[in-house]
Amino acid sequence: MSDLGPLLELQEHDLAIDRLRHDRATLAERDRLAALTDEQTELASSRAIQTVERDEFARHEQRLADEAQQLGEQIAAAERRLYSGEVSSPRELQALQADVEQLRRRRGSVEDRELAAMEQREPLDQVIAALDARRDELDAEAAGVQGELTAREGEVDAALIAERAERDQVAAGIGPTFVADYERRRERARGVGAARLVGSTCQGCHLSIPATEVDRIRHQPPGTLSYCDNCGCILVP
Numbered sequence: 549m550s551d552l553g554p555l556l557e558l559q560e561h562d563l564a565i566d567r568l569r570h571d572r573a574t575l576a577e578r579d580r581l582a583a584l585t586d587e588q589t590e591l592a593s594s595r596a597i598q599t600v601e602r603d604e605f606a607r608h609e610q611r612l613a614d615e616a617q618q619l620g621e622q623i624a625a626a627e628r629r630l631y632s633g634e635v636s637s638p639r640e641l642q643a644l645q646a647d648v649e650q651l652r653r654r655r656g657s658v659e660d661r662e663l664a665a666m667e668q669r670e671p672l673d674q675v676i677a678a679l680d681a682r683r684d685e686l687d688a689e690a691a692g693v694q695g696e697l698t699a700r701e702g703e704v705d706a707a708l709i710a711e712r713a714e715r716d717q718v719a720a721g722i723g724p725t726f727v728a729d730y731e732r733r734r735e736r737a738r739g740v741g742a743a744r745l746v747g748s749t750c751q752g753c754h755l756s757i758p759a760t761e762v763d764r765i766r767h768q769p770p771g772t773l774s775y776c777d778n779c780g781c782i783l784v785p
């Protein structure tokens with residue numbers, strides 16, 4: 549290889565690929581999606597806690613409602629007996645009447661407690677409904693951001709495929725030994741495998757090369773490889 553220029557071209561493509569990979573890894577949509585996911589998780593856990601509490605009040609309320617209904621049935625049965633004409637003894641009738649009144653008082657007290665339980669449950673229902681509305685908003689937003697993320701990844705992937713194809717074409721014109729040497733150096737030197745020597749400065753690490761060394765590099769036969777002592781990259785005079 550007499551002209552080392554293609555190594556610089558290869559380097560440019562590789563840097564472009566590095567940038568695209570960095571872009572893909574740091575897409576803002578991914579951070580937004582992660583933040584939304586955190587909020588969704590937090591909301592779900594808060595909803596679970598509120599639901600346990602709400603269900604407890606609801607169960608209590610249901611037990612009291614059942615109890616009130618049972619008492620209602622007992623009252624109805626006692627009243628049926630009372631007005632059936634089957635009972636004629638005044639003392640027995642009086643006792644039955646007292647039973648009905650006592651059952652009514654008990655039912656009244658059970659119904660008061662049922663109402664109190666309902667008043668405790670209802671605000672929690674509202675809290676849960678608000679959480680559900682927020683959850684629906686978050687779900688819709690996350691779906692939108694996920695769509696944007698997929699689209700952005702698709703764009704970057706398409707650019708990467710194009711860049712890699714161009715890079716491979718350049719590499720094919722250089723020869724495997726040079727490419728392998730370049731790649732080893734690129735791995736060691738934070739992504740720079742070949743750089744232009746401008747004046748006495750390596751454009752890979754931006755450090756100066758001793759004047760005698762610069763002179764030697766500039767006067768060696770074309771295609772001879774020289775390396776930067778500082779970063780190790782191939783120097784292209």
Ligand SMILES: [Zn+2]
Binds near residue numbers: 753
């Ligand atoms: Zn250097």
